[in-house]
Amino acid sequence: MASLDAVSIAILLGAALVMAGILSSLLALRFGAPLLLVFLGIGMFAGDAGPGGLRFDDLQTTYLVGSVALALILFDGGLKTRFQIIQSVWGPASILATVGVLLTAMITAPVARYALDLNWTESLLIGAVVASTDAAAVFLLVHAQGLRLRPRVGATLEVESGTNDPFAVFLTLMLVELISVGDGSLTRVLMQLAWDALFGAVFGVIGGLLVVLALNRVALPQGLHAPFVTTAALVIFGATQMAHASGFLAVYLAGIVIGNRPTRAHNSVVTFLDAATWLAQIVMFVLLGLLASPQRLLSSAVPAVVVAFALMLVARPVAVFICLAPFRFSWRERLFIAWVGLRGAVGIFLASIPMLVGLSHAYLYFDVAFVVVLISLLLQGWTLGFAARALHVALPRADRGPRRVELDLPGQLEQQLVGYAVRPKSLYLKRGLIPSWSKPTLVIRDERILMPDEAAPIVAGDYLYLLAPPEKAQALDRFFTDMVPSAMPDPHLLGDFMVAGDVTLGDIAVAYGLNVDPSDAHLTAADYFDIHLDHAPKQGATLPLDSIVLVARSIGGGRVNVVGLRLPEDEEAPPPPLSPLGRVKRTAARAWSLLTEP
Numbered sequence: 337m338a339s340l341d342a343v344s345i346a347i348l349l350g351a352a353l354v355m356a357g358i359l360s361s362l363l364a365l366r367f368g369a370p371l372l373l374v375f376l377g378i379g380m381f382a383g384d385a386g387p388g389g390l391r392f393d394d395l396q397t398t399y400l401v402g403s404v405a406l407a408l409i410l411f412d413g414g415l416k417t418r419f420q421i422i423q424s425v426w427g428p429a430s431i432l433a434t435v436g437v438l439l440t441a442m443i444t445a446p447v448a449r450y451a452l453d454l455n456w457t458e459s460l461l462i463g464a465v466v467a468s469t470d471a472a473a474v475f476l477l478v479h480a481q482g483l484r485l486r487p488r489v490g491a492t493l494e495v496e497s498g499t500n501d502p503f504a505v506f507l508t509l510m511l512v513e514l515i516s517v518g519d520g521s522l523t524r525v526l527m528q529l530a531w532d533a534l535f536g537a538v539f540g541v542i543g544g545l546l547v548v549l550a551l552n553r554v555a556l557p558q559g560l561h562a563p564f565v566t567t568a569a570l571v572i573f574g575a576t577q578m579a580h581a582s583g584f585l586a587v588y589l590a591g592i593v594i595g596n597r598p599t600r601a602h603n604s605v606v607t608f609l610d611a612a613t614w615l616a617q618i619v620m621f622v623l624l625g626l627l628a629s630p631q632r633l634l635s636s637a638v639p640a641v642v643v644a645f646a647l648m649l650v651a652r653p654v655a656v657f658i659c660l661a662p663f664r665f666s667w668r669e670r671l672f673i674a675w676v677g678l679r680g681a682v683g684i685f686l687a688s689i690p691m692l693v694g695l696s697h698a699y700l701y702f703d704v705a706f707v708v709v710l711i712s713l714l715l716q717g718w719t720l721g722f723a724a725r726a727l728h729v730a731l732p733r734a735d736r737g738p739r740r741v742e743l744d745l746p747g748q749l750e751q752q753l754v755g756y757a758v759r760p761k762s763l764y765l766k767r768g769l770i771p772s773w774s775k776p777t778l779v780i781r782d783e784r785i786l787m788p789d790e791a792a793p794i795v796a797g798d799y800l801y802l803l804a805p806p807e808k809a810q811a812l813d814r815f816f817t818d819m820v821p822s823a824m825p826d827p828h829l830l831g832d833f834m835v836a837g838d839v840t841l842g843d844i845a846v847a848y849g850l851n852v853d854p855s856d857a858h859l860t861a862a863d864y865f866d867i868h869l870d871h872a873p874k875q876g877a878t879l880p881l882d883s884i885v886l887v888a889r890s891i892g893g894g895r896v897n898v899v900g901l902r903l904p905e906d907e908e909a910p911p912p913p914l915s916p917l918g919r920v921k922r923t924a925a926r927a928w929s930l931l932t933e934p
Contacts, residue, residue: 375618376684376710379625392626395692401623402685404570405616406501407587411569412613413498414591415606421491422592429495431659432673436496437503439655440467440647447646451639452704458697461511465687465701466647466708468504469497470680486729489669493676501682502585506532508686515695536582537589543572544593551599561601562608565594598750598806603742617681624684624706632703640707647708648716652677668727675723679705679712741801742809753777753801754809760796761818763895769866774804774812811871814895834889837862837897841881844901850882861886861899878902 382390422429441463449459485493506529547568556564572590577583599605633640653674660670687705691698724730741755754774758765770776779791780799794800804812835844841864842857844850856864864881865873865888873896877888890898 375621376625376628376706379622380628380630381625382622383626383628390626392623395627395688398623398627398688399685399692401616402620402681402688403573405613405620406584406682406685407570407573408566408609408613408616410498410501410584411573411587411591412609413494414588414593415595415609417495417498417592417595419592419596422495425488425491425495428660428663428665429492429499432492432496432656433500434503436655436659437464437467437500437507439658440651441507443651443654444643444647447650448643448704451642452636452700454697457511457515461508461515461690462643462701462704463651464504464507464511465705466643466679466683467507468500468679468682468686469493469677470682484730485724486669488665489672489729493673498588499585502532502536502582502588504682504686505584506582508689512689512693512695515690516693531580532582533585534581535579536576536585539572539576539579539581539583540586540589541593543568543575543586544590547572547590547594548597548599551594551601559604562605565605566609566612602806603752620685621681624681624688627688627702628706629703632699633707636700636703637707640704641711643704644708644711647679648675648677648712669729672723672727672729675716676720677712678716678720679709681709683709740809740813742806750805751803752806752809754804754812755799755801756812756816758794758796758798758800759816759818762816763866764800764815765794765796767863769815769863770802771804771808771811771815771867771869773808774802777801777803808871811869814872815866834898834900835861837895837899839899844881850884852882862896865896865899 383392441460444463444466445456445459448454448462449456452459452462454462510528547565550568551561551565569587569590573583573587575583576586653671656674656677657670660673665673683705684702687702690701695701721730739757743753743755763769776788778801779786779788779794780801781791781795781797788794788800791798800816802812838860840857841852841859841861844861845852845857859867864886865877865879868879869877873888873891875888875891877896879886885902887900887902888896888898889900890896
């Protein structure tokens with residue numbers, strides 16, 4: 337019975353720690369504190385050196401939980417990453433995720449060598465352990481501090497953070513093997529890297545396609561789709577690791593493939609994975625906190641602080657500026673990307689590998705990584721908002737988007753039911769606009785279900801449900817968000833074939849001799865973009881209008897406020913010949929599009 341009681345006590349204490357982490361997250365979000373820091377603190381508080389007095393040194397369990405948690409985090413990140421985002425920043429993000437990680441580790445290594453009195457291989461291992469950034473920490477803090485980053489900056493950080501973990505894991509494992517076994521020729525390392533990347537990508541893409549096929553062909557009972565996808569991700573991870581390839585790269589690519597193809601129960605899968613990922617992160621962070629010893633941390637605190645500041649102020653900025661030199665990023669954007677390289681649980685998780693295999697100085701790697709993460713979260717985490725505003729990479733924060741309800745329709749994948757609460761100042765209520773590819777289906781008013789014709793006119797407070805293609809559902813958000821008054825453009829923008837976004841199509845037709853459908857004549861140019869684009873308007877978006885083309889020149893409040901007119905006699909200059917690098921990029925883009933098109 338004593339053994340049964342011990343199991344019950346372990347369950348009780350484990351659940352209590354996780355619950356404490358969940359509840360403390362509310363307080364942390366209110367003050368903008370990094371949640372990772374809170375969870376680590378709870379683990380340390382409950383550990384044998386803290387008031388809790390729990391003794392925990394099970395490295396195998398920690399590595400197992402950490403591997404599962406990191407696999408789920410990467411899979412969830414891939415599931416939410418759009419192909420369009422990857423295509424727009426794949427060049428800078430991929431270089432940052434590979435060359436950037438290597439440069440960061442190499443620049444950090446000399447500091448670690450002299451601060452910690454290690455040899456060069458051990459110093460490079462310190463650099464590899466702390467070289468990768470933490471996507472969860474970056475975007476949780478961005479959300480908590482109410483920031484809206486410039487699209488290219490935010491997309492680069494997102495893709496880099498999601499793809500640099502596999503390379504950091506590979507680099508760490510190679511160095512651990514080199515230190516423990518001593519077999520580490522350059523040729524062997526390069527061959528292993530190629531094997532990891534190639535077969536990790538193959539397992540990930542094929543595994544993702546098989547999951548999509550199974551989801552759409554096998555009639556699973558309601559509620560089992562999400563657990564099936566989650567366990568399938570872990571199967572892909574485990575199978576790839578068994579083949580001695582990168583399971584972390586495989587699950588990330590599998591998530592991208594699954595998330596960008598129409599599947600059954602997509603929304604329930606995303607919701608379930610959000611919860612599973614949160615739980616996995618909390619459990620992993622608490623376990624890592626339990627492993628930490630404040631006495632050991634204090635003994636190596638000074639050299640670890642030196643390594644942390646060298647990483648944040650020298651290694652990461654130099655690596656970012658070198659990697660982004662071929663791309664058109666301003667110095668402000670590069671500096672912000674360098675500063676937002678937050679370290680998180682991945683670094684501490686990687687630092688547990690030397691302890692698991694029993695390397696000399698094993699606890700030193702762990703303690704240094706722990707101190708680096710703490711300083712990164714405290715210093716970089718709390719100054720993220722200030723840095724974004726000071727460097728002008730934060731856009732004005734729009735009103736929080738409407739709460740969208742998405743319901744999958746059984747038996748088909750082309751349409752889903754999307755519901756919104758109708759706001760008093762929404763674009764839909766004020767202008768009656770709705771995209772041509774969506775169809776109002778029902779209205780809920782005062783707990784009554786009405787057809788759109790019965791409910792007409794729609795009033796504020798109604799709940800409107802529409803049919804829309806799943807891949808376009810998010811584009812409906814802007815019609816149900818309170819309209820932000822758009823600033824009028826400067827007077828000189830109204831000439832030279834440019835007009836304000838609130839000019840009607842009828843006025844444009846009269847001025848330029850166009851034929852416009854009478855039912856569209858009352859629409860403004862901004863309305864025309866809202867109705868006919870499948871996504872929120874972006875600068876440079878075009879739409880034909882009779883014999884001319886309307887070009888979105890300026891966006892304000894999520895709408896077009898300056899429109900350029902491209903007349904038929906305007907001849908576009910032929911594009912300049914592509915450089916060799918440009919031809920390689922074009923070939924790679926075509927190969928990617930062939931791979932990813934449904």
